[in-house]
Amino acid sequence: MQIMPNRMDRGFFRYQEEFETKALEVLRSGWYVLGKEVSAFEEEFAGYTGARYCVGLASGLDALWLAFRILGIGKGDEVIVQANTYIASVMGITINGATPVFVEPDDLYGIDVAKVAEAITPKTKAVLAVHLYGQPCDMGALSALCKERGIRLVEDCAQSHGACFDRKMTGTFGDIGCFSFYPSKNLGAFGDGGAIVTDDEKIARDMRMYRNYGSEKRYYNKVVGANSRLDELQAGLLRVRLSHLDELTKEKEKIAQRYLKELQSEYFELPKLRSHANHVWHQFVLRSPYRDELIEDLKAKGIGTIIHYPIPPHLSEAYGYLGFHKGDFPVTERFASQVVSIPMYNGMTDEEQEYVIRALNAFKPA
Ligand SMILES: *Cc1c(COP(=O)(O)O)cnc(C)c1O
Numbered sequence: 001m002q003i004m005p006n007r008m009d010r011g012f013f014r015y016q017e018e019f020e021t022k023a024l025e026v027l028r029s030g031w032y033v034l035g036k037e038v039s040a041f042e043e044e045f046a047g048y049t050g051a052r053y054c055v056g057l058a059s060g061l062d063a064l065w066l067a068f069r070i071l072g073i074g075k076g077d078e079v080i081v082q083a084n085t086y087i088a089s090v091m092g093i094t095i096n097g098a099t100p101v102f103v104e105p106d107d108l109y110g111i112d113v114a115k116v117a118e119a120i121t122p123k124t125k126a127v128l129a130v131h132l133y134g135q136p137c138d139m140g141a142l143s144a145l146c147k148e149r150g151i152r153l154v155e156d157c158a159q160s161h162g163a164c165f166d167r168k169m170t171g172t173f174g175d176i177g178c179f180s181f182y183p184s185k186n187l188g189a190f191g192d193g194g195a196i197v198t199d200d201e202k203i204a205r206d207m208r209m210y211r212n213y214g215s216e217k218r219y220y221n222k223v224v225g226a227n228s229r230l231d232e233l234q235a236g237l238l239r240v241r242l243s244h245l246d247e248l249t250k251e252k253e254k255i256a257q258r259y260l261k262e263l264q265s266e267y268f269e270l271p272k273l274r275s276h277a278n279h280v281w282h283q284f285v286l287r288s289p290y291r292d293e294l295i296e297d298l299k300a301k302g303i304g305t306i307i308h309y310p311i312p313p314h315l316s317e318a319y320g321y322l323g324f325h326k327g328d329f330p331v332t333e334r335f336a337s338q339v340v341s342i343p344m345y346n347g348m349t350d351e352e353q354e355y356v357i358r359a360l361n362a363f364k365p366a
Contacts, residue, residue, distance in 0.1 A: 031232060048242060050168070051169075066207060068092060105132075130158075131163055134281050136163050138274065155171050155173060161187040162249050177196060186249065189237055210223065259344075268290070270286065287340075305341060
């Protein structure tokens, strides 16, 4: 059997008719950028998250860097972020000239709130919490800390659509929640897409201005903005997917529960769950000191895996100029050398999962 780590085709074919009908409707409408599909999606996604406003953008990275830009965070300012994130989180900070201050994650891959408290300096302007793999960070403690210290809170929700902490959706705890709709995300488009959600009317208005060359009125440009517009086709297709997101999340939850119940081995660790939170299983991540051998073993059996992520941002070539070294963030570096994401996708069959479970339970390092 051949099993890929992800199967985006399954997510398309399940709702094929709805997607195709919407695509044709948009193509035939004669209007392709910032129109009624984008407005409708923004309203529906704001409603889904419980935020007052949503602004559609061209990508998750744009959501992040525009968020910090609009909050006025740049050169000379520090933003605290977990070291074990996808590099886009860090780029969102550095594109604005601000300095990322890395802290270690807790054992559930979320930002370690005690470490955040220790890292605050007079230059700290914001904390960026990344709900990695689909599990919320410890948002109760983190939002309390940020409020108390008068620091902005931004959330990277690129992997956490629909995930809640204390029944409140990720993206609505801080000043701005940043989302990506890259095709492989839990709420995926058929190309690039992103959005921010916020309760702050001014932030929403500024974001609408920034995404469109800094203009509110056509050809009257107030600020040096960006071209970061969600297009009508993606917005229309996202509306279709959003209408099924709860059932898609439930299906992933079911797959995850079976993995948690049936996987058993002394050679790898299963993901742990945070209390007061629900995990939406963007990835199902194992940790093993025998990770590389495990990957080869699965590969030989036709099972694909992915490492999220093999090189932490502080050790990447891109951030060499920050001057970090191996050993600076031992927890993050251990995770990078031990994590592996196993197949987890909507439309995964019982037989496919059975095959993956058997292969994993049978694994023995040499
Ligand atoms: C995917 C992702 C992003 C970037 O989103 P794009 O839409 O690809 O720009 C940012 N942060 C995290 C944690 C992600 O997983």
